[in-house]
Amino acid sequence: MKEGPDIAQIGALIGDPARANMLTALMDGRALTATELAAAGGITVQTASTHLSKLEAGGLLTQRKQGRHRYFTLADDSVGKLLESIMGFAATRGHLRHRPGPKEPALRKARICYDHLAGDYGVRMLDSLIAAGAISAVDESLRLTERGETHLTSIGIDVTGLRSTRRPLCRSCLDWSERRAHLAGSLGKALLSSFFDKGWARRIDDSRSILFTSEGERRFLALFPLATRQTDKARDHANAGM
Amino acid sequence: MKEGPDIAQIGALIGDPARANMLTALMDGRALTATELAAAGGITVQTASTHLSKLEAGGLLTQRKQGRHRYFTLADDSVGKLLESIMGFAATRGHLRHRPGPKEPALRKARICYDHLAGDYGVRMLDSLIAAGAISAVDESLRLTERGETHLTSIGIDVTGLRSTRRPLCRSCLDWSERRAHLAGSLGKALLSSFFDKGWARRIDDSRSILFTSEGERRFLALFPLATRQTDKARDHANAGM
DNA sequence: TCAATGCTTCGGTTACGATCGAAGTATGAA
């Protein structure tokens, strides 16, 4: 009872919806500013500021001043592990947040996950890239193959340019609506940007859902055909442990 | 943000101190009644009742009616794993609950953990029993040896009687103040009861700390001498993985 | 049938914390 580590304290830290949203927004390891996190949490910056200082005091976050910005990150990867394990548990209990209303199907189909494509289409894209041999998957780690580099360059992605950034090129990101992995990292971001640039799709207002044009959808589906049966093994491999 | 399982919901469930206390009280796998859990949480039965129904609705607990009692247990061992992982995390962040004030040293020395002896003396007792060959330890599982049965019977413990109960005889229980294991199970309970019966010690009011008489303390320390060097290996074994 | 026990439900109080407007501090740019 009054014994043991104080699970109530960190439970309470995670238990506030705004804080939980900010934490999940940080789960891909990027550093975000207080203002960005306020948006992620759906609150004003003042409120976010108090939340962030609580999270920092609780050892979940660290901050790094850079100019007039303050970049927040998860304190270390044990925090990420903790959040992941809670997510996994919550998923088994069916504690998925269902936004009722007409927006939900669109969100499930295609949406922005930070800066890359998620949802049904996001999972399909990664599956297709793996099936085509463009990306090799070992456990959760993804790697762009030579064939993939050629292929993506041919459709207008500046792969060499992406390589020069500090951010990892390929990253597997768990898709909670699909319960499968999709492609994150700078490559995932570049691909989504290219869809916007080509006019295949656009964001809807302030929502995170992505609306494809009929022409864009046709092209997308042609570019990333459904993975066929014999590729299931590779795909499952990429999703191992999730 | 609005994506993924609702970690805030289960965070909030664990985030209330009373609920957290009730959950940790259930972590040894036993089923406890609502009244017992109310005591564990330090609240009235009415309040406990509402907490318990919330925890049940959240999928953390299940209840089983038996006569006019309602026995609550953790829904399954994934809940235990979850709580353990949070505890582990909380411990690394230094989120140990320190009761300030004079009571704390007494609590660390000897206290009740559900129904058995915990704290420094609890750890010492188990170490000593292992060193004496009364209990054999393989990983976290403890077993009473024949020599141990003879020994304990000679000091007035009705081992055969304890064997007839459904509850496991020996159980290893992690001691958070010592970060080491102590003896739980029906044998742990019986030993503590015998200390009370013999007048060696008594509970203090409503606190969980146990006060030894000077005579009782002398006898206890003589009965359970400090484990010597060469037994460290066995003891560490018993504490493996904690 | 009646009393006792274990637990839940109801009603009302209270306290805590999430929230935001407004003001204050720090950094960078003009």
Next chain:
DNA sequence: TTCATACTTCGATCGTAACCGAAGCATTGA
């Protein structure tokens, strides 16, 4: 210097949920 941006702190409001007393229901035992 002045202005703009990024963020924090202060102060006040407000809503929710934790809490308990009292009453109600269910089970057991006499």
